[in-house]
Amino acid sequence: MNYIDNIAFAILLIIGIGFFVKNSKKIVRNIKLGKNIDRSDLPKERFNNMLKIALGQSKMVKRPIAGILHIIVYAGFIIINIEVLEIIIDGLFGTHRVFSVLGGFYGFLIGSFEILAFLVLASVIIFWMRRMVLQIPRFWNKEMKGWPKNDALNILYFEMVLMSLFLLMNATDNHFQNLNVGNPISQYIASLFQESSFTVVHTIERTAWWLHIVGILIFLNYLYYSKHLHILLAFPNTYFANLKPKGQFTNLEAVTNEVKLMMDPSADPYAAPDENAAPPEKFGASDVADLNWVQLLNAYTCTECGRCTAACPANITGKELSPRAIMMKTRDRLEEVGKNIDKNGKFIDDGKQLLNDYISAEEIWACTSCNACVEECPVNIDPLSIIIDLRRYLVMEQSAAPTELNSMMTNIENNGAPWQYNQMDRLNWKDE
Amino acid sequence: MNVPTMAEMTAQGIQPDVLFWVGCAGSFDDRAKKITKAFVKILNKANVQFAVLGTEESCTGDPAKRAGNEFLFQMQAMTNIEVLNAYEVKKIVTACPHCFNTLKNEYPELGGKYEVLHHTEFLKSLLDEGKITIEGGKFKGKRITFHDPCYLGRANDVYEAPRLLLEKLEAEIVEMKRCKTNGLCCGAGGAQMFKDAEKGNKEINVERTEEALETKPNIIATGCPFCNTMITDGIKAKDQEHSVEVMDIAELIANAEDL
Numbered sequence: 001m002n003y004i005d006n007i008a009f010a011i012l013l014i015i016g017i018g019f020f021v022k023n024s025k026k027i028v029r030n031i032k033l034g035k036n037i038d039r040s041d042l043p044k045e046r047f048n049n050m051l052k053i054a055l056g057q058s059k060m061v062k063r064p065i066a067g068i069l070h071i072i073v074y075a076g077f078i079i080i081n082i083e084v085l086e087i088i089i090d091g092l093f094g095t096h097r098v099f100s101v102l103g104g105f106y107g108f109l110i111g112s113f114e115i116l117a118f119l120v121l122a123s124v125i126i127f128w129m130r131r132m133v134l135q136i137p138r139f140w141n142k143e144m145k146g147w148p149k150n151d152a153l154n155i156l157y158f159e160m161v162l163m164s165l166f167l168l169m170n171a172t173d174n175h176f177q178n179l180n181v182g183n184p185i186s187q188y189i190a191s192l193f194q195e196s197s198f199t200v201v202h203t204i205e206r207t208a209w210w211l212h213i214v215g216i217l218i219f220l221n222y223l224y225y226s227k228h229l230h231i232l233l234a235f236p237n238t239y240f241a242n243l244k245p246k247g248q249f250t251n252l253e254a255v256t257n258e259v260k261l262m263m264d265p266s267a268d269p270y271a272a273p274d275e276n277a278a279p280p281e282k283f284g285a286s287d288v289a290d291l292n293w294v295q296l297l298n299a300y301t302c303t304e305c306g307r308c309t310a311a312c313p314a315n316i317t318g319k320e321l322s323p324r325a326i327m328m329k330t331r332d333r334l335e336e337v338g339k340n341i342d343k344n345g346k347f348i349d350d351g352k353q354l355l356n357d358y359i360s361a362e363e364i365w366a367c368t369s370c371n372a373c374v375e376e377c378p379v380n381i382d383p384l385s386i387i388i389d390l391r392r393y394l395v396m397e398q399s400a401a402p403t404e405l406n407s408m409m410t411n412i413e414n415n416g417a418p419w420q421y422n423q424m425d426r427l428n429w430k431d432e
Numbered sequence: 433m434n435v436p437t438m439a440e441m442t443a444q445g446i447q448p449d450v451l452f453w454v455g456c457a458g459s460f461d462d463r464a465k466k467i468t469k470a471f472v473k474i475l476n477k478a479n480v481q482f483a484v485l486g487t488e489e490s491c492t493g494d495p496a497k498r499a500g501n502e503f504l505f506q507m508q509a510m511t512n513i514e515v516l517n518a519y520e521v522k523k524i525v526t527a528c529p530h531c532f533n534t535l536k537n538e539y540p541e542l543g544g545k546y547e548v549l550h551h552t553e554f555l556k557s558l559l560d561e562g563k564i565t566i567e568g569g570k571f572k573g574k575r576i577t578f579h580d581p582c583y584l585g586r587a588n589d590v591y592e593a594p595r596l597l598l599e600k601l602e603a604e605i606v607e608m609k610r611c612k613t614n615g616l617c618c619g620a621g622g623a624q625m626f627k628d629a630e631k632g633n634k635e636i637n638v639e640r641t642e643e644a645l646e647t648k649p650n651i652i653a654t655g656c657p658f659c660n661t662m663i664t665d666g667i668k669a670k671d672q673e674h675s676v677e678v679m680d681i682a683e684l685i686a687n688a689e690d691l
Contacts, residue, residue: 247587248537252502256542259506284500313617313640318633366630369498370582371621376614392499405499408626412504416490417456418626426454428488429465430435 008197009091016217023224027300028335030338034293039240046239049380054234059378060287063307066130069123073159076120077231087213097176107181114170114185121163123238127154138306141315143325148227148304155228158219165212172205174198230303234379237301240294241380246371249388254281276381284392287353288334291389298381308373308383314366321366323373323383329358330386355390365402433469434476437486438519448483450554451521453535455489457527457657463664464657470686471527471551477691478563482525488515492534499623501618504540509534513544527551527682529583529656530621536588550656552594552681559600568602569688574650576603576684579640579663580615581656594655595683601688606647616640618654618662625658641666645676652678 041045052058057074061067086099100106131139131152139152170176171189183190193201223229230237261267285291308323309315315322333354341347355361367387374382395401401409408418416423441448452475457464475482493508517522524546536548549557552581558564576598584590591612598605610616619629619636629635641663644652652667654660657680664678678686 038545108608183499186488212688243535245537245588247533248581249497251506251538251541255506259503259510262507263510283502300507311614313619313636314630314632316616316634317629317639319630321630354633362630365627366632367622368582368617368619368624368636370617371586372582372617375586388498388500394500395500398505401499401501402627404627405623406625409496409501409504411500412491412493412508417460418491418495419456419460421460421489424487426489427435427437427484429454429459429468430433432465 006092006094012214012217013091015089016220017222020224023221026338026342027224027229030334031293031300033289033293033334033337034296035289036059037292038295039294041245043325045243046241049241049243050235050239053378054238057357057378059380062378063185066305069126072116073127074122074231076116076123076163079116079119082109083113083166084216086214091213097173100179104181107179110170110176110182111184114167114183117163117166120161121167124156124163128153128160129154137253138310141306141309141322141324142327144304144306146181148328151228151383152304154222154231155226158215158222162212162215162219165208165215169205169208169212172201172208174201174205174357194430216288220360225301227277227304230301230379233297233301237297238380240297242294242382242385246374249385252283252392254283282393284394285386285389286355286393286397288330288337289347291330291354292391293387295330295382295386295389296334298383298386299327301379302327302331302381303379304328306376307376307378308381311372311376313368313370313372318366319363319366320360321363326359326363326383326386327381330354333358355393359402361385361394364394394420433472435472436483438488438521439486441453441483442452446481447520449481450523450525450632451516451519452482452484453492453524453526453528453531454484454489455526455531455657457556457661458527459489460655461661463660467527467657467660467680467682470680470691471682473686473691474555474558474564474682474689475531477689478558480558480563485515485519486495486601490537490623492531494530494534495623495626497534497538502554505538509539509542510568513539513542516544516546523547523549525549525551525554527644527680528658529581529587529653530658533587550588550590550655552584552592552597553590555682555685556593556596559597564685565687565690566597566600566685568600569690571592571603571684571688573652574601574603575606575648576601576653577606577608577644577647577649578611578653578655579644579659580612581654582615582617582621584655585615594653595647597685598653601684603651606649608643608647610643616643618656618659620658620662625661635666635669637662637666638669641670645672649676651684652676653681653684654678655681 010429057071058072086097089094089098130136167186168191170183170186172193176188177183177187282290288296304324308326312321312323340350364387369384371384374384411418411420415421439560454468458468458563474586490512491508493505497505524535529550532548532550535546559566576595578598580591595605616635618640644663652663654663660678660680667673
C-alpha cells in the first residue's frame with residue numbers, strides 16, 4: 001500500500017519538474033533569439049547589485065507598504081521551501097516528518113514557518129484588498145484587463161490556498177500537535193478538530209499534505225504562463241542590468257562605420273561594394289529578434305507591478321504610452337514567435353511584428369526619455385531602451401518621424417541647431 | 433562681458449582652462465541667452481580662463497539621437513569631436529543637461545574624451561576653491577523649489593550641487609513631492625521640445641508646474657534651458673507669471689551678486 005503512495009509521489013514529482021524544465025528551456029531559447037550584447041564586464045559590481053536589489057529587495061521598499069508586505073511574502077516563500085524539502089523526502093521514502101530527528105530545533109523551524117505562513121497569508125490578503133477593494137490605480141490601467149488581472153489574482157489565490165493547506169496539514173497532524181512544539185499557529189486550528197475522530201483528522205491531514213505538494217508543483221508550472229516568473233528571473237535580470245549612467249544611450253556601431261566612411265576624405269565614393277560583405281544591418285528594432293537578449297529577459301522578468309507606469313509623465317497625463325505595456329507587449333510577441341518556432345521548427349514569417357502590431361508609433365513618440373520608468377523598476381528593467389530601438393527603426397529605416405521632428409532634424413543638418421538659425425549667428429548673444 | 437573664442441585664444445597661444453559649451457538653446461533662445469550671460473558674468477568675476485567655440489559650435493546631436501536618428505547624431509558628434517580635439521580641449525562646462533549628458537557619456541566612444549561638468553557642478557567647485565562667494569542678497573529668505581532636470585538627475589545622478597548652491601543663497605528650499613530620483617519630467621526631453629505632445633488629457637509641463645506651485649514658491653529654480661521654457665509656459669498657463677519666477681541657478685547667483 002505504502003509503495004503505491006511513494007510511486008505515485010515520485011511520478012508526480014517527475015512530471016511536475018519535467019514540465020517545468022521543458023518550459024524553462026523554451027524561455028531560455030526565446031531569450032536567446034535576441035541580439036548579442038556583452039554584459040560580462042564588472043562581475044563583482046553585478047553580483048552586488050543582484051544581492052542588493054533582487055535578494056535584498058532594496059528598490060521594493062521605495063514604496064514602503066507594498067515593499068514590506070512583499071518582503072514578508074518573499075521571505076516566507078523562500079524559507080517555507082525548506083519544508084518542501086522535507087515533504088519531498090517524506091513522499092519519496094514513506095517517512096513522516098523526517099526532519100523531526102532534529103528535536104527542539106525542528107520545533108523552532110516549523111514554528112517559524114507557521115508564523116511566516118500566517119504572515120504571508122495576511123500579506124496576500126492585504127495585497128488582494130489593495131487590488132480589489134482599494135483599487136489602486138496602477139493595477140487598473142487598461143493593459144491590466146483580462147488575463148493580466150486574472151493572472152495577478154490567481155497568484156494571490158494560489159498563495160492563500162498553499163499557506164492555508166500548510167497550516168491545516170500541521171493542525172491535523174495529531175502526532176505533531178501532541179509534541180506541542182513548533183505549532184504556534186496551528187494549535188488554534190487544531191482545537192477546531194478536537195471533537196473529530198482520529199480517522200477524519202488523519203484523512204484531512206493526508207489530503208492537505210497531498211494538495212499542498214501538488215499545489216506547489218502546479219504553481220511551479222504556472223510560472224511559465226504567468227507574470228510571476230520574476231521570482232526566478234529577478235536574479236539574472238538584476239545581474240545583467242545596465243551599469244552605465246541612465247542617460248547614456250548606445251552608439252550604434254554600424255552607423256559609426258558608415259559615418260566614418262562618409263567623413264573619410266580618402267574614401268572612394270564610387271568603389272564597388274565588396275561582394276562578400278554581409279547585408280547591411282537593420283537599424284533599430286521592429287520585432288523582438290532585433291532587440292538584445294537582455295531586453296527580452298526584461299520582458300519575461302516584468303511582473304506588471306506598474307510602478308514604471310505610475311511614474312511615467314506621459315502616462316500620468318493621459319497619453320497612450322505605458323512602459324509596463326511596452327514590456328508586456330514585448331513578451332506577448334516573443335511568446336508568439338516562440339510558439340511559431342515550436343510549431344514550424346524555425347520561425348516562419350507570420351506577417352506580424354512588434355512594431356505596429358503590438359506597440360504603436362503613438363506610444364513610442366509620447367516618451368520623454370526621462371528614465372523615471374527605469375529608475376522605478378524594482379528589478380532594473382529598462383523599457384526606455386526598447387522605445388528608443390523602435391524609434392531608431394521608424395526614423396532610420398522608414399523615415400517615419402513626426403513632421404515636426406523631421407524639421408528639427410533638417411535644421412540640425414543644415415545649420416547645426418534644432419531651430420532655423422544660422423550657425424554664423426551663434427555668438428550674437430554676446431553683443432545683445 | 434568678456435567672451436573669448438577658442439580661435440582667438442589659440443591665436444594668442446593661450447590654452448584656456450575650460451571650454452564653455454553654450455549649446456543651441458543658450459545661443460539662440462531668448463530666455464536661455466540670459467542664462468548664458470549670467471553664467472559668463474560669474475566666470476568673468478571669478479577670473480576663470482575660459483573660451484567658447486562661437487560659430488564653430490554645432491548641435492551635440494542630442495535631440496536627433498533621442499528621436500532615433502543615430503546617423504545625424506553621430507555626424508554631429510564626429511564633426512564636433514574633430515573641432516574639440518583640434519583645440520585639444522580637456523575640460524568642458526555647459527549649462528544644458530542635454531549637452532552635458534551627450535558630451536559626457538556618448539562622445540567618449542566616438543573619440544571625444546573630456547572632463548564634462550554641468551554648470552552647477554562647476555559653480556560649486558568655484559565656490560569650494562574660494563573663487564566665488566555666494567551670499568543671499570535679494571534672495572535671502574525667499575522660498576525656492578528646485579526642479580531636477582532628468583538628464584542631470586536620474587540620467588547622471590547630479591542632485592546635490594544645485595541644492596548646495598541654493599542653500600548658499602540663504603533661501604528657504606522647499607522640495608516638491610516628486611523630487612530627486614523621483615523627479616517628474618518637465619515634458620521637453622526625448623525631443624518632445626520640438627513637437628506637439630501626443631493626445632492625452634493634460635500637458636506634462638502643466639502637471640509639473642502645478643506640483644511646483646503646491647510648494648508656494650517665490651522662485652522655481654532649474655538647471656536646464658528646456659525645463660526653464662516648459663515651466664515658464666506652465667506658469668503662464670496657470671496665470672502665475674506675476675507672482676512666481678522661473679530662474680536658472682546661474683541667474684540666481686549672478687543676480688544675488690548684482691553682476
